Amino acid sequence: MKETFASGAADPAPSGIRPGPPGPAALAAKVRTMAPSMTRSMQRVAEAVAGDPAGCAQLTVTGLAERTGTSEATVVRTSRLLGYPGYRDLRLALAGLAAQQESGAAPSVTADIAVDDPIADVVAKLAHDEQQTLADTAAALDTAQVEAAVTALAAARRIDVYGVGASGLVSQDLAQKLLRIGFVAHAHADPHLAVTNAVQLRAGDVALAITHSGRTVDVIEPLRVAFDHGATTIAITGRPDGEVAQYADHVLTTSTARESELRPAAMSSRTSQLLVVDCLFIGVAQRTYETAAPALSASYEALAHRHTPRPTR
Structure with a gap:
């Protein structure tokens, strides 16, 4: 059983990897x-x-x-x-x-989207905010933590991913990507099922939690259980000082565009979460290329048949 950390100032890198000051x-x-x-x-x-x-x-x-x-x-x-x-x-x-x-x-920050904005302005403002969110996430992301997370995922016997709401959609995206390259990966949006499965995790398994706020109880609880049972734990969060970091061996920090009345945080946070998920997936695929490439090709081939019209008599 791992040692937990005192609440308050969470240790964002229990593995000993320490990020330097932001540039x-x-x-x-x-x-x-x-x-x-x-x-x-x-x-x-x-x-x-x-x-x-x-x-x-x-x-x-x-x-x-x-x-x-x-x-x-x-x-x-x-x-x-x-x-x-x-x-x-x-x-x-x-x-x-x-x-x-x-x-x-x-770049300068654009104005918030207004109720009477023409659709052309909405497109331009959203595109700017999305670009800024991705740039902010890339700039703040600790690549040493990403490398460590990729190493753990690539060697994992089993991978459980936790997320609810918009983060639940991102967790499903990561799980299905990993499934397509031959990993045993499951996304759990049901908190009860997540905890039930977390109890079965052991050393050699990986549990990954996605929560922008860093304090979503339905995500933190299964991560805590997985942490206590010896699994390697990863958190993707916009709040590295949040409670979720207390139970994460590796913390990957996301950014978010400014929240407004017409654009809640869930929309902008999802953009940065998907960038981190793609970084993890590509890193794992690189590490396991000899098995990942054939598995990915097989999945493409299997899906291609579903898009081919069946001949009619």
């Missing part, structure tokens, strides 16, 4: 992802650095605290929550982000 491109993604779960005072700091990275990069910790109406301790806590050892490291990233924005490498 300038990842900083913007980190702010967008983490701000909704911060305290109001920390949000003010995050919004300030995201809105004016050039100006904030020139401020001392005292100056930023005064500008945001917070304390120096809040500024330091916000820096650490964003992945930096201290405020000095955050200032360096802010300077880099400001340089990117000045050169045009960092």
Whole structure:
């Protein structure tokens, strides 16, 4: 049985793999992802650095605290929550982000979709947000954690995937992809069935939970059971500080576009989750190419027959 972690500050990498501080491109993604779960005072700091990275990069910790109406301790806590050892490291990233924005490498944020927007504007705004979500996820994704997750999946005897709602659709996508290359993989949307199956997992098996919020009980509970029974556990989440990370050997962080009245978080989070799922699938297929390629070809051939009209008499 594995050792669980105390609630609160979850250890995002129990396997010993530690991500470095986010680079300038990842900083913007980190702010967008983490701000909704911060305290109001920390949000003010995050919004300030995201809105004016050039100006904030020139401020001392005292100056930023005064500008945001917070304390120096809040500024330091916000820096650490964003992945930096201290405020000095955050200032360096802010300077880099400001340089990117000045050169045009960092795109501006478009306006929210309005009720009276013509469909052409809706298409343009959604396309921009989708692109930004994918770019943010790629920038913030810890490739060492992805590599470790791929290694575990490629060697797994059995793979259980947990997700509900929009995340449940993503879990089904991953499971069916793995099935097509010869893996024993099941997606569980029913929480009772998920826990029942998690009890059967052992070392050599993998349990993967998908939850944008990081606190979906119906997903966390089966992951906890799998963790306690010795399975390797993976979490795909937009909240790496959420409860799900306490029971995950490997945490893969997703980003999300800004939520609006007409575009709930479930829509934008699904985009980033699917990117991570595709990265995992391709990584596993690469590791197991000798068996994956024939299995994939066989599945294509089997499905092709279903699209061929049967001859009529």
